[in-house]
Amino acid sequence: MSELGEMPRQRHDLRLLGPALAAWLAAGVTLGLRPVVAYGLAGAGAAALVFVLVRMRRTRVNSPVRGRTWAGAPLSGGARVNGPQRGGTWVNGPLLGRIRVNGPGRGRTRVGDLVVAVLACAAASALGVGLRGSAVASGPVRELANAGRSSVVEAVVTGDPQAVKRVVLVRARAEVVSVRGRRVGVRVPVLLIAADRRWLGMVPSQRVRFMARLTPPRGAELLAATAIVRGPPIVLGPPSALQRGAEKVRASLRRAVERLPKDQRGVLPGMVVGDTSQLDPRLAEEFRTAGLSHLLVVSGANLAIVIGGVLWACRWLGFGRRLAPLAAGLAVAAFVVVARPEPSVLRATVMGVIGLLAMLTGRRRQGLPALCAAVLFLVLIDPSLARSYGFALSVLATAGLLILAPMWRERLRRRMPAFAAEALAVAGAAEVAVAPVLVMLSGEVGLVSIVANLLAAPAVAPATLLGVIGGVTAPFALPVARVVVWPAGLAVGWIVWVARTASGLPYAVVPWPGGALGAMTLIVGGCCAVIVLRWRRVRMIGGAAMAGVLVAVVGLRVFAPGWPPPGWFFVACDVGQGDGLVLAAGPGQAVVVDAGPDPALMDACLTRLRVRDVPLLVFSHPHADHVDGAAGVRHGRTVGTVVTTPRTSGRETRFVSGLIMRVAAAGQRWTVGDLTLEVLGPMTDGPRLLFNDDGTTVNNASVVMVARRPGFSVLLPGDVETEAQRALAASVPHVQVLKVPHHGSRSQDPAFLAAAHASISIVSVGRDNDYGHPAPSTIALLQKLGTHVYRTDQSGDLAVTRTAGGLAVVPHHT
Template sequence: MAASAAGVGMRVAAVETGPVREMARAERVVSLEAVVTGEPQATGAAARQVLLVRARAEVVQRTRVRVPVLLIAADRRWSGLVPSQRVRLTARLTVPRHGELLAAAAVVRGPPQVLGPPSRVQRAAEEVRVKLRLAVEGLPDDQRSVLPGMVVGDTSRLDTGLAEDFRTAGLSHLLVVSGANLAIVIGAVLGLCRLLGLGRRWAPFAAAVAVVAFVLVARPEPSVLRAAVMGAIGLIALLSGREKQGLPALCAAVLLLVLIDPSLARSYGFALSVVATAGLLVLAPPWRRHLRRRMPGPLADALAVAAAAQFAVAPLLVMLSGELGVVSIVANLLAAPAVAPATLLGALAAVVAFAELSLARLVVWPAGLAVGWIIWIARTAADLPYATVAWTGGALGAFTLLLAGAAAFVILRWRPARLIGAAVMVGVLAAVLALRVTAPGWPPSGWALIVCDVGQGDGLVLAAGGERAVVVDAGPEPHLMDGCLRRLGVRGVPMLILTHPHADHVDGVGGVRRGRRVDMVLTTSRSSGKESRLLGGLQVRAAVPGQQWTIGDLHLSVLAPPEGPRLSSDDDGTTINNASIVLVARRPGFSALLAGDIETEAQQALATNVPPVNVLKVAHHGSRRQDPAFMAAAHAAISVISVGKDNDYGHPAPATLTLLRHTRTRIYRTDQSGDVALLRAMGGVSVVTRR
């Protein structure tokens, strides 16, 4: 406790005093020299990505300092930096949020001015990573992006949709450098030493060299170092059969790492590493012994390890995401046989690539097959119904999950409780099966309109016959829109309509285009052209009032916007919102008014021209800027609000919800119901929600 208090006190004093923090409080624009200490990480939607670069500030306004800072850059040239490089930059300093041990967050202007090359060690590590990327060029896209992540933690090419599938399936730990990677490497080296006849004296040295090389190639960042420590402890304990000694070693390692870097104490990644290792040490051995009485030894070992790790991390994952993974144990069990071949062959390819790139490409081919199996498991598991179950997040969610685990333990240990529990489970299973038989699946048969849950944005799909659909807006993230279209089985898009060039409506265009033919794009006649960066090679037309389109039995009529001056980058959000395309979609027995993001002024101008419809897509995610006459004119029995959960804008506004209730419409929200399907029914329109 004394060491912790002293260590944290010195760290806090270092970052909260001195010229850098003073300038951050004043939000000054300064000239800064810094040394990059971490891999640049991209965050945000595709078209709005920023790069987060951890660095150590060494000179600020000609004053020598030595404090950690976080660089926030929009220029893509920052992504090419390697840890240990020294750069000069101009940035606006701000005080970091969330209590991080940083002197400042620096919002960077322009590209970096590189003052020197990286260190020899970092240059060598980067060369290995580059060679591995070249070696996997001949593999399919998905395998090419996943294999470097499994081997050295290089996820620079990883598609966000595929990353989300791995997360849903409980396999995201395979995409980062973890203790499992190190365990595989050490195990392979020890096995090779045994084949070569090296005694116990030399094998540990060979394993140590392999560990050092692995850590250097994967970059000796805190996450890699802690994974190395955790993986080594878990492996040594399991190989030696000394699980009781493994737990004190784990505790000692945790104490040491937290004293060295106090910020680890509030890191979810560190906590997950610790509890996963603890699960392997505490839960896996007795479970393995118990399972071996009922099944073959290798299968018992694999099941015990997968189950122990998943059970251990489940409370933390619930705290973090508010979801409980149902398929993760099975997915990990099925993926496990392919993890070691993929990791080892990928590592071998990285080494061979130094001498002969063509030979390395042969080595990665079987590795690609193993990775392909893992990718298939991830996608299949993620697409299963109830792959994840909503659960209360935060500390309450973790506590209730632990209570549920305790109840399950009692049920399994006490025979009368087992009988009662079995009866309850049979009843629940029967109810679920009955619901699956009697309730419509997803998508429900005969759907006319799907309002996709794309977070804080719009993404709507209108059935156009067969496997074709008209898409109206694409949301903020490609993988969310692609996932919605994949669930609907949409393979062709005869028309993509982008109501206005705001990021939450256009940045997901890549997801619409992924594996699908888009025949034509309709944009607002007043567009600034900002969305054109996403539309390369596509036919683009401008929408004008009175335009009509017929695709199969779907009829589209454009109501707005009226012709006017083109938008510019200086226009405010209201001006751009009011330039949205507004259209009416009709088919036999169904009609919908799709209002884009128009606000009060544009709604008032349109109120007298709005036809009665079955469904109203509420404008601008339910913001408070709504015209009562516009809503009343639609006479919609059903209103749908496309909105993100816990968004920063306060959408939907309470006043808007009250206004909708006064029109006696049924209200559905994507943040509460997920994807919302609207379909023709006897006497009107019915609604099925995916959640």
């Protein structure tokens, strides 16, 4: 990246921009559609291409050019001119539709050539999607998935396993499936979802066997099936020699950093090779809030640092112009193998190879054409990148560095030192370029990210280079590697401090409309800002308007009531993907129903609510996203009775040892102050331990309660799914507020939701969760029932309070 930023100022070559965008758009549109549609679009593009070529071939040149005329030959054979033109002579051109000269006009491409290239790339991209779609949409794996059947599968792991909440996600290539007792050979990509944590030990290229229930893939991914895996993997063979070496380097790097502080040993492997297996999820969230999450994945910046370090070492060792790029190329190949071929790594690799080829051929490297070539190449070989937000962020960040950073750097150099201008231009250009996509994803705008990146930037290169050296050294000399990574840990410690400090600042992020609407409004706002900054009078008007807004915001902050809102009845805490519900029961007192997955988040929510005493703690069911935060409820507070479901795995008991335990039963009533809780379900005769928790069984055994106090009522159904909802629908009373079951999953019974007659529905759900919660069908059903839907992932903590007009929901972003 830094090499691209140092290019002499010049006009950008945009000839590859149209073809690259055409291929990207064609793949993005056709992904998820039936293969026949992709073939149809490819055919339409090919037909249009043939039409243009025929028209171009029949065209004759007969047009004046600055007093001269060119005539005669069809464009396919080149064009001739009858005299010199500004110091050069027009000559026959070998390219269809191109007129080439040996003077200043040489290299200009006619519009026809651009149309031909755009149509060809769009057709090729659509055809590639169609071919891959046909491969995964047919065959025995998809047939088993459509039927929802189980099968014994043999597969090769193709990506690093990822732990997501309670499951492990593994990318694999199915090679053998069992169909009616017969082994059938296949070769299609599948996504494995496993509950057994032993899957985390799998390494790419390892062959495994497992039993799984196959289901059709969700969304627009080019997968033959999603496999719900039962039990641990049965390993059939070791990884390839290359992957064994890569895993040895990654494991050695983890051993080299094991003596560093916890945060440093979690972040450094992520910065060096993308290994985030030891990273604290809470720290990862702080990096995201501070706008530094790009440092935790392998990207073009990592590769640029590695290439720069290798080239510097080659220069110091006296390698010649030819040997240095070859050494850098080997380093790139080794880096990609160790870091795994993720989308960001592939994009960075292609960019690096283009730069190395430019060095070998002696031609000046041009940034924007190289980026367009990388996009075109990657989309054609892997169309699924067309809908990858990570790929889009990577491309946009690089484009910002190539287009915006040089202009801003030149302007800033007039007012500040060159090094400061360079750093500010690079950080600002990257942030501005990716802002629309980040808004689409998160519904937030970061206000501290540029400053955080400026502060962290000086430590990134030392941490990365020393981490790479430590990773290379660790397999052979672990003590030496531990010495090498110690200063790298100091650099990482600075970055961690920046992330924590920036994320903890007030208004580090501010809410913004999400989706395409949010991206468009942000772009419009940016254009307005450019207009304001460009003209003096408009600047004065804009400054006056901003001053007025600032006064209004400060005034509201000073005079508006704080958090929690006075007279609150109920709060759904933003605890991520889980439930943490609080019912006011008197001054400093509250009943807590479920505690979320994270003790720190639950503790922080209760602290904000000034809750000191919890006379009743209810666990609707013993899943981690409802009970693992129990320590946060107990932190510094008095907890009385604990109520659990009769059907339990016993998981919750380890968090509440020493407390009074009660088992809920339908018809029970609990009273705390003027708050009454009535148990509606589960309907069961006695305690029962569930040692084989298949998820749905325990969800349907959730404690279902109605809480009432004067002027307020709420239904708290835990995670009950369709079967339990149907059984309880007749006993559901009318309430004002509904906590939507199971985080808004699609397993909802319309009669159960309708029976509540709630005017307010609250979905407790985590941002960007991997379950697809809340399901669009559930949100549509709730809206059809006439209830107002609020979500903790979009609004933070949600408090229900009473106003002059009735109940109101007050959000609070943490």
